[in-house]
Amino acid sequence: MIPNEYRQCVVASRPEKSVTLDNFRLETVSMPELAEGEVLVRTDSVMVNPPAVVALNRGVAQQPPVPVGSVMWGQGVGAVVASKNESYSVGDRVVGPLGWAEYCVIGGEQLPNLRHNPLPAEIPATLALHVLGASGPTAYLGLIELGQPKLGDTVLVSAAAGTVGSLVCQLALAAGCTVVGIMGSDEKGEWLSSMGVHHVINYKREDIRARIAELCPKGVDVYFDNVGGETLEAALSNLAMHARVVLCGATSQYSDSGPFKGPSNYFDLVHNEATMRGFHIFHYMDRVPAVAGRLVPLLMAGKLQYKEDVLEGIEQAPNALLRVMKGENFGTQLVKLAAS
Amino acid sequence: MIPNEYRQCVVASRPEKSVTLDNFRLETVSMPELAEGEVLVRTDSVMVNPPAVVALNRGVAQQPPVPVGSVMWGQGVGAVVASKNESYSVGDRVVGPLGWAEYCVIGGEQLPNLRHNPLPAEIPATLALHVLGASGPTAYLGLIELGQPKLGDTVLVSAAAGTVGSLVCQLALAAGCTVVGIMGSDEKGEWLSSMGVHHVINYKREDIRARIAELCPKGVDVYFDNVGGETLEAALSNLAMHARVVLCGATSQYSDSGPFKGPSNYFDLVHNEATMRGFHIFHYMDRVPAVAGRLVPLLMAGKLQYKEDVLEGIEQAPNALLRVMKGENFGTQLVKLAAS
Numbered sequence: 001m002i003p004n005e006y007r008q009c010v011v012a013s014r015p016e017k018s019v020t021l022d023n024f025r026l027e028t029v030s031m032p033e034l035a036e037g038e039v040l041v042r043t044d045s046v047m048v049n050p051p052a053v054v055a056l057n058r059g060v061a062q063q064p065p066v067p068v069g070s071v072m073w074g075q076g077v078g079a080v081v082a083s084k085n086e087s088y089s090v091g092d093r094v095v096g097p098l099g100w101a102e103y104c105v106i107g108g109e110q111l112p113n114l115r116h117n118p119l120p121a122e123i124p125a126t127l128a129l130h131v132l133g134a135s136g137p138t139a140y141l142g143l144i145e146l147g148q149p150k151l152g153d154t155v156l157v158s159a160a161a162g163t164v165g166s167l168v169c170q171l172a173l174a175a176g177c178t179v180v181g182i183m184g185s186d187e188k189g190e191w192l193s194s195m196g197v198h199h200v201i202n203y204k205r206e207d208i209r210a211r212i213a214e215l216c217p218k219g220v221d222v223y224f225d226n227v228g229g230e231t232l233e234a235a236l237s238n239l240a241m242h243a244r245v246v247l248c249g250a251t252s253q254y255s256d257s258g259p260f261k262g263p264s265n266y267f268d269l270v271h272n273e274a275t276m277r278g279f280h281i282f283h284y285m286d287r288v289p290a291v292a293g294r295l296v297p298l299l300m301a302g303k304l305q306y307k308e309d310v311l312e313g314i315e316q317a318p319n320a321l322l323r324v325m326k327g328e329n330f331g332t333q334l335v336k337l338a339a340s
Numbered sequence: 341m342i343p344n345e346y347r348q349c350v351v352a353s354r355p356e357k358s359v360t361l362d363n364f365r366l367e368t369v370s371m372p373e374l375a376e377g378e379v380l381v382r383t384d385s386v387m388v389n390p391p392a393v394v395a396l397n398r399g400v401a402q403q404p405p406v407p408v409g410s411v412m413w414g415q416g417v418g419a420v421v422a423s424k425n426e427s428y429s430v431g432d433r434v435v436g437p438l439g440w441a442e443y444c445v446i447g448g449e450q451l452p453n454l455r456h457n458p459l460p461a462e463i464p465a466t467l468a469l470h471v472l473g474a475s476g477p478t479a480y481l482g483l484i485e486l487g488q489p490k491l492g493d494t495v496l497v498s499a500a501a502g503t504v505g506s507l508v509c510q511l512a513l514a515a516g517c518t519v520v521g522i523m524g525s526d527e528k529g530e531w532l533s534s535m536g537v538h539h540v541i542n543y544k545r546e547d548i549r550a551r552i553a554e555l556c557p558k559g560v561d562v563y564f565d566n567v568g569g570e571t572l573e574a575a576l577s578n579l580a581m582h583a584r585v586v587l588c589g590a591t592s593q594y595s596d597s598g599p600f601k602g603p604s605n606y607f608d609l610v611h612n613e614a615t616m617r618g619f620h621i622f623h624y625m626d627r628v629p630a631v632a633g634r635l636v637p638l639l640m641a642g643k644l645q646y647k648e649d650v651l652e653g654i655e656q657a658p659n660a661l662l663r664v665m666k667g668e669n670f671g672t673q674l675v676k677l678a679a680s
Contacts (some may be wrong), residue, residue, distance in 0.1 A: 004474065031499075040468070112409070214497065233602075241623075247607065248610075250610075253607075257606040259605065260604050260606065260607055261602065261604065262573075262602025262603040262604040262605070262606050263600040263602040264599035264601065265599065265600070265602070266587070266589055266600065266602050266603065266606070266616070267568070267587065267593075267600055267618070268618070269587055269617065269618030269621050270587050270588075270618035270619060271618065271620065273617075273618060273620070273623050275615055275617045275618075276606070276609065276610070276616040276617075277609065277613075277615045277616075278607070278609030278610035278611065278612065278613060278614050278615075280611065281608050283581075283613050288645065
């Protein structure tokens with residue numbers, strides 16, 4: 001049963017510094033008529049993550065920032081409820097840039113971004129947003145292919161309890177490395193320890209640089225950076241010879257629309273013959289299905305644990321983003337809009 | 341005939357910001373007696389280059405800064421004039437950390453750093469300080485092995501008319517690349533053009549970032565960085581996908597003893613799947629002889645041109661360093677102390 005209207009969250013204003021609730025506005029809109037080729041999707045869950053801030057102030061994946069007045073960007077899972085496109089039938093489970101809205105019409109240029117959810121029914125559909133979506137392959141390609149951890153290496157991970165970070169930690173453990181995770185609460189630290197992470201650093205109450213030096217006496221062989229800023233500098237100060245730094249995110253720098261803080265000790269790369277490698281899953285989309293497939297057995301064997309932190313209702317989406325930016329979420333932040 | 345005394349240049353004070361003549365003091369000292377195992381070398385020429393500033397305020401090659409009151413650090417070539425060491429005979433041509441002094445006693449821990457000058461007599465001895473010393477292998481290993489230029493790539497080089505930079509440009513040309521050099525005078529630009537460098541940028545009167553964009557419309561595949569600072573940022577803003585940035589020097593950052601300026605756009609590495617690799621020849625000393633040997637045929641074929649900028653007399657050494665730091669030298673800065 002398709003309702004006559006639905007709710008969506010649009011960008012009300014561009015953040016001046018940190019994102020605030022005022023940057024969004026909840027609207028109720030009429031259900032549109034589908035044009036030829038279009039698909040109507042009911043969004044079951046939308047994922048809210050740091051790139052959302054980038055979508056607001058800089059634009060993600062080579063797109064311009066989300067225009068003021070438009071539905072906020074976000075990846076979601078849902079089901080097709082009406083279709084004038086022969087590739088999609090009512091009832092199909094899909095994943096794509098559904099945005100912060102209870103329903104979403106997808107057509108034209110956006111169609112290639114809507115994919116059939118590849119997961120079998122026994123795996124929760126939301127995993128197509130993280131472990132078996134982009135996050136798992138991000139962790140795998142960034143850590144394993146670019147970071148090239150060797151058995152016995154010390155791997156340091158920032159935002160280690162985050163969606164990507166927690167997967168990086170577990171893949172590094174599976175590859176036989178000593179793993180040190182940096183996170184922002186003792187509860188998250190306990191979760192990481194329970195997975196087998198050897199050492200954890202709570203950046204909110206510990207001196208990151210001193211603790212890395214203490215916990216990694218032979219230096220850091222692979223640093224997987226999700227945050228940038230002072231944490232990146234602390235890691236660069238503690239590299240082992242021939243270390244690999246994989247740049248995946250810079251959460252600490254996303255809020256401000258000004259230039260990022262460049263690491264003032266980047267020349268430690270010279271002192272250690274080290275490599276800093278930028279990486280974005282956007283450039284590897286053709287490899288995502290195969291890499292996600294490689295993760296399934298690890299997931300089934302319990303070697304890739306994950307957490308979801310679920311808020312309910314579209315009106316919670318802005319609050320979800322604020323929680324993410326403050327590190328208050330514990331697990332992949334989802335907003336559940338409908339029973340799937 | 342060994343004189344009774346000789347002149348040397350010692351560190352008088354540590355530079356507060358830029359190096360000044362006041363940071364050095366010329367002294368006349370008595371010729372010492374040699375102890376068992378020691379060698380007395382008459383310095384013919386000493387090389388003065390940007391790492392000298394690092395030796396003053398931070399220390400090079402994992403050594404502490406040169407102590408105030410000690411002879412200033414510098415690589416030189418000379419001849420053994422007295423020896424109580426069976427590995428060295430009077431008349432042997434040598435190369436090593438002779439310092440800013442007309443004579444130098446080498447013994448103890450310093451002995452492994454004194455090497456017989458490997459060059460045949462028909463090659464000027466001073467080339468053991470640059471093209472066939474550390475600079476040539478720095479250019480070769482940094483560009484060819486770490487930068488991995490492919491035929492048709494665009495290679496950007498800063499301090500392109502410098503000792504290392506000019507060799508990097510020529511090796512990149514020999515490897516079939518389009519070469520863009522950044523230097524600080526039109527005279528230096530003309531020299532680079534005469535070697536075949538395709539485009540030059542005079543950073544003293546041109547907008548580096550705009551000119552790189554204009555001259556490298558497909559982006560920079562390899563950037564060989566000798567200077568850091570704004571030039572590094574301008575290069576990072578113009579990378580091609582999968583670009584390689586080789587960090588070799590950061591001359592623009594050496595004078596100030598405070599932290600370096602980190603590149604605020606380091607995240608362009610992420611946007612371009614690019615790599616930034618630190619590199620110091622100090623870590624490759626065992627490979628220097630073989631790599632230098634590989635450069636000899638190129639040198640003989642005229643494919644590795646070089647310039648020497650020679651001042652005469654030990655009293656000129658501090659001035660030589662000031663010239664180097666201002667980019668006023670044209671060619672490898674040498675101070676000639678004696679007829680070889």
